[in-house]
Amino acid sequence: MSDLRVLYVVHNHPTLHPGGAEAYALELYEAMRETPGVEPLLLARIGTNVARRRVAHPGTPFSAVNGDPGQYFVFTETEHFDFFTLTSRDKALYTRHLTDFLLAQRPDVVHLQHTHFIGVDLLSQIRRVLPEATIVYTLHEFLPICHRDGQMVRTFGDELCAEASPRRCNECFPELSPQAFFLRERFVKGHFANVDRFLAPSAQLMDKYLRWGIPEDRIEVEEYGRREPLRRAGDPAAMRTPTNIGFFGQLSRFKGAEVMLDAMAMLDPECEAHLWLHGANLELQTPEFQEEFAVRSDELRDRVTFRGPYDHDELPRLMEGLHWVVVPSIWWENSPLVIQEAFFHRRPIIASDVGGMAEKVADGVDGIHFRAGDAWSLARTIERATASPQLWQELREGIREPYAMDAHVERLLELYAEDVETRKAVVVGG
Amino acid sequence: MARATVAEKRLRKALDADEHELKALLREEFAGLAAEQRAELLQRVAKSAVKGNGGSAALSARLHGVREVLRERLPICVVDERQPIGLAVEQILAIDERSFWISGWAREEEAGGRIVVVSPEGHRVDLSKRAFRFERPDVVQFYAGLGRAGDRDQGFTAFFELPASSRLGSGWVVELHTAAGAAVEVQCPPVNTDPQAVRTTILGELGNHAPPRRLAAEHGRHALSRLQERIVGEAEIDSVDTYGEPPELPEVSVIIPLYRRLDFLEHQLLHFSIDPELAEAELVYVLDSVEQREELAARARELFALYRLPFRVVNPTAGSGFAGANRHGVAVASGRKLLLLNSDVIPDRPGWLGEMCRFYDAGERIGALGAKLLYEDDSLQHAGLYFHRLPGTEVWENAHRFKGLHRSFPAAAVAQPVPAVTAACALVDRERYEEVGGLPLHYVQGDYEDSELCLRLAEAGYENWYLPEAELYHLEGQSYVAEARRGLSDYNMWLHSELWGEEIAATMERFDPHAATVAGQGVRR
Numbered sequence: 001m002s003d004l005r006v007l008y009v010v011h012n013h014p015t016l017h018p019g020g021a022e023a024y025a026l027e028l029y030e031a032m033r034e035t036p037g038v039e040p041l042l043l044a045r046i047g048t049n050v051a052r053r054r055v056a057h058p059g060t061p062f063s064a065v066n067g068d069p070g071q072y073f074v075f076t077e078t079e080h081f082d083f084f085t086l087t088s089r090d091k092a093l094y095t096r097h098l099t100d101f102l103l104a105q106r107p108d109v110v111h112l113q114h115t116h117f118i119g120v121d122l123l124s125q126i127r128r129v130l131p132e133a134t135i136v137y138t139l140h141e142f143l144p145i146c147h148r149d150g151q152m153v154r155t156f157g158d159e160l161c162a163e164a165s166p167r168r169c170n171e172c173f174p175e176l177s178p179q180a181f182f183l184r185e186r187f188v189k190g191h192f193a194n195v196d197r198f199l200a201p202s203a204q205l206m207d208k209y210l211r212w213g214i215p216e217d218r219i220e221v222e223e224y225g226r227r228e229p230l231r232r233a234g235d236p237a238a239m240r241t242p243t244n245i246g247f248f249g250q251l252s253r254f255k256g257a258e259v260m261l262d263a264m265a266m267l268d269p270e271c272e273a274h275l276w277l278h279g280a281n282l283e284l285q286t287p288e289f290q291e292e293f294a295v296r297s298d299e300l301r302d303r304v305t306f307r308g309p310y311d312h313d314e315l316p317r318l319m320e321g322l323h324w325v326v327v328p329s330i331w332w333e334n335s336p337l338v339i340q341e342a343f344f345h346r347r348p349i350i351a352s353d354v355g356g357m358a359e360k361v362a363d364g365v366d367g368i369h370f371r372a373g374d375a376w377s378l379a380r381t382i383e384r385a386t387a388s389p390q391l392w393q394e395l396r397e398g399i400r401e402p403y404a405m406d407a408h409v410e411r412l413l414e415l416y417a418e419d420v421e422t423r424k425a426v427v428v429g430g
Numbered sequence: 431m432a433r434a435t436v437a438e439k440r441l442r443k444a445l446d447a448d449e450h451e452l453k454a455l456l457r458e459e460f461a462g463l464a465a466e467q468r469a470e471l472l473q474r475v476a477k478s479a480v481k482g483n484g485g486s487a488a489l490s491a492r493l494h495g496v497r498e499v500l501r502e503r504l505p506i507c508v509v510d511e512r513q514p515i516g517l518a519v520e521q522i523l524a525i526d527e528r529s530f531w532i533s534g535w536a537r538e539e540e541a542g543g544r545i546v547v548v549s550p551e552g553h554r555v556d557l558s559k560r561a562f563r564f565e566r567p568d569v570v571q572f573y574a575g576l577g578r579a580g581d582r583d584q585g586f587t588a589f590f591e592l593p594a595s596s597r598l599g600s601g602w603v604v605e606l607h608t609a610a611g612a613a614v615e616v617q618c619p620p621v622n623t624d625p626q627a628v629r630t631t632i633l634g635e636l637g638n639h640a641p642p643r644r645l646a647a648e649h650g651r652h653a654l655s656r657l658q659e660r661i662v663g664e665a666e667i668d669s670v671d672t673y674g675e676p677p678e679l680p681e682v683s684v685i686i687p688l689y690r691r692l693d694f695l696e697h698q699l700l701h702f703s704i705d706p707e708l709a710e711a712e713l714v715y716v717l718d719s720v721e722q723r724e725e726l727a728a729r730a731r732e733l734f735a736l737y738r739l740p741f742r743v744v745n746p747t748a749g750s751g752f753a754g755a756n757r758h759g760v761a762v763a764s765g766r767k768l769l770l771l772n773s774d775v776i777p778d779r780p781g782w783l784g785e786m787c788r789f790y791d792a793g794e795r796i797g798a799l800g801a802k803l804l805y806e807d808d809s810l811q812h813a814g815l816y817f818h819r820l821p822g823t824e825v826w827e828n829a830h831r832f833k834g835l836h837r838s839f840p841a842a843a844v845a846q847p848v849p850a851v852t853a854a855c856a857l858v859d860r861e862r863y864e865e866v867g868g869l870p871l872h873y874v875q876g877d878y879e880d881s882e883l884c885l886r887l888a889e890a891g892y893e894n895w896y897l898p899e900a901e902l903y904h905l906e907g908q909s910y911v912a913e914a915r916r917g918l919s920d921y922n923m924w925l926h927s928e929l930w931g932e933e934i935a936a937t938m939e940r941f942d943p944h945a946a947t948v949a950g951q952g953v954r955r
Binding site: 087091092094095121124125128165166167178179181182183186187190191193 | 693696697700701703704732733735736737738774776806807903905
């Protein structure tokens with residue numbers, strides 16, 4: 001029996017621009033490459049918004065990545081992408097280039113990690129060109145549902161949104177009509193109808209897609225599998241109280257940057273907590289936000305230290321001095337990778353009590369919840385957490401090993417096999 | 431007058447041939463005649479010359495030359511708040527080559543004067559009895575210094591026809607002959623010939639004088655019908671582009687006018703492409719916003735390559751509105767049934783077209799069959815039309831049954847005859863459609879073409895039906911933009927009532943719009 005050819009499609013390559021979904025996609029590709037009986041391919045979108053270089057070769061958007069015969073870039077013009085309808089205005093991308101690629105590679109399974117900058121039309125075109133191919137789609141955020149960068153946070157007051165509708169979306173974007181949102185939803189769903197199986201890394205994300213209308217029998221929860229870190233961080237330097245809290249990730253509003261700073265300013269003077277910010281992409285935030293961040297972190301310099309961007313390989317060393325990791329996002333998140341990272345290094349988590357944080361961190365077991373977006377609640381939680389070496393020790397013992405990549409690969413292969421059979425039956429029967 | 435008759439013949443001949451002779455004749459033979467004789471001669475020449483020649487710009491120019499020599503000139507009216515006589519022409523609009531719309535005002539000491547419009551070619555039309563007269567507060571105020579004397583209705587607006595074409599853009603004159611025996615004249619501003627601008631201006635004037643609708647009834651209706659004929663008549667099919675291979679003998683042709691919002695094409699093709707029944711139908715798009723031809727051609731090519739659903743695009747030479755565009759679509763269509771569809775209609779799920787066709791075929795004498803149309807929030811947009819007027823008012827409005835209620839509303843789940851259905855989605859047998867003349871062209875891009883079609887079908891003995899099993903979304907008002915229709919709807923509504931008031935009243939005697947009515951079974955609530 002020949003190898004199973006699996007094509008992974010992702011909206012960006014981690015060597016161009018760091019990001020959770022793209023890092024996971026590359027890890028998964030690499031893990032599959034080491035798995036007997038599987039021949040994986042990775043197709044990552046490249047464009048002028050992430051790379052200096054324009055299209056590599058005349059007449060084709062495809063180019064090889066680092067000499068790996070299994071990894072390709074596909075170049076798409078950022079300006080050709082319709083960020084509202086999630087489609088490329090350049091239909092030749094589908095009808096010519098991606099068609100050529102699919103026919104040349106003939107994957108048995110196309111597992112999409114993302115269709116951003118490529119467009120949902122790809123799903124219909126895969127189905128048309130390769131009727132026998134299985135289409136799997138991992139949902140990483142809420143872009144198909146929510147025009148606000150897929151965050152499902154309302155544009156006024158940053159209230160969490162549990163349900164999209166043309167009326168509600170128009171409230172968030174008064175300049176876009178309810179009819180436009182209706183067409184957007186129908187368009188995306190029209191193309192999504194070609195997907196055999198959706199995977200949701202968290203149950204809360206799946207629930208929102210179920211409510212949006214993805215049929216129950218076509219979606220299931222499958223957590224991101226992660227490769228073990230090469231080295232685990234040791235115990236933090238002996239201290240009387242577990243005072244050191246770390247933040248990893250983008251410093252943005254949605255990630256709760258303001259909530260953290262507000263909470264640190266509200267701490268009891270007796271509290272010895274210190275926050276270490278390992279934050280990336282500050283330069284991508286609005287000038288006002290950057291300005292405010294600079295002023296606030298300077299005011300709080302006795303309690304907060306900004307350490308700048310970090311490389312994934314540095315994590316064990318950076319974790320070493322920390323007791324806690326804080327995940328204060330004010331949006332739902334999906335399954336934040338930082339939670340898995342923290343658990344690998346056995347750091348309990350102080351997390352918002354909503355969405356992926358509430359689901360992946362068990363309050364009182366391996367972390368503590370605070371009320372999302374509420375700086376007062378976070379301040380009290382930090383005071384309680386940093387005052388008790390015993391609580392810290394208990395939570396640390398409650399941490400389970402994150403979902404391993406090996407198990408994830410095994411599960412995916414089961415699902416692929418099942419879907420390939422079903423698809424064959426459909427094609428033969430139909 | 432024997433001498434004049436011989437000379438007149440020479441004059442007519444000279445108009446055709448010899449400019450030199452024409453000038454000599456005018457000088458030697460006619461210039462010396464009395465004013466009245468000259469006027470009479472001028473009128474006869476203008477009329478009969480055209481009969482022989484059919485009219486041309488050159489002839490118009492020569493006739494204008496003749497008029498200039500022979501016409502008795504009146505003193506030019508100077509508008510002055512101290513002079514009791516005033517005359518002004520504000521605009522003259524060409525409806526077509528032979529009919530015009532004029533508006534202005536005339537002020538005199540007492541009522542009863544004559545307003546005469548003179549075409550550049552010398553035709554005289556007396557507007558006195560014809561014009562719609564109305565008070566002009568601005569004119570009254572202007573002459574306030576002269577006291578309260580003077581004619582009350584200074585304003586005049588009129589639609590009028592000439593016996594022959596007038597093709598000159600300038601040279602129109604209006605004369606005022608007062609009851610007291612004074613006479614003045616003014617030159618008119620250049621003629622506005624742009625049909626769209628003319629239409630907008632006339633609709634604006636109708637809006638200023640409603641109700642009562644005397645201006646609309648006596649002038650507006652004639653002018654606008656002619657204008658519509660001209661606009662529609664000037665739009666011909668320029669080309670038909672075919673994408674893919676449409677079915678050869680389709681049961682149904684789906685006709686979809688496209689206006690501005692070309693993005694709807696992509697949405698419709700996506701949703702149609704997953705419905706096998708649509709592949710068996712003939713899809714005919716008609717581009718009514720003709721300036722988008724290149725853009726549409728580029729998109730259509732790409733979208734056909736992506737969705738592989740065959741369709742045609744009809745490119746007319748000019749836009750002609752919803753009914754006009756449908757007319758082009760029908761001309762190209764080869765199906766035995768016609769499905770009129772708006773571009774902003776998106777099916778809820780596949781199968782709707784088959785449902786409609788089967789129901790249509792099973793019916794006895796169905797005229798138009800409508801569908802359940804939904805808003806984006808799953809409330810009802812259309813479940814059949816009826817007619818409504820407030821007690822004490824004359825004009826009937828089109829109304830939608832159960833509009834705004836949830837799509838599951840029980841009374842909207844019953845297939846039943848209705849007074850009319852919307853053309854946003856309507857299935858009609860082609861022969862029946864043609865038997866009644868199709869969508870009427872006399873409305874100004876209005877909401878009444880479909881109800882008149884249904885009234886015509888009913889008059890011919892067919893029954894219009896509503897079918898709830900066919901469910902589609904209609905993003906109402908997204909295609910033909912609502913702003914362009916404000917003011918139009920008043921006129922259209924009036925015309926619709928004027929033409930069909932009796933039939934509507936009789937229909938509504940028998941129809942209960944608030945209940946599900948099953949044919950022959952009375953009312954079910």
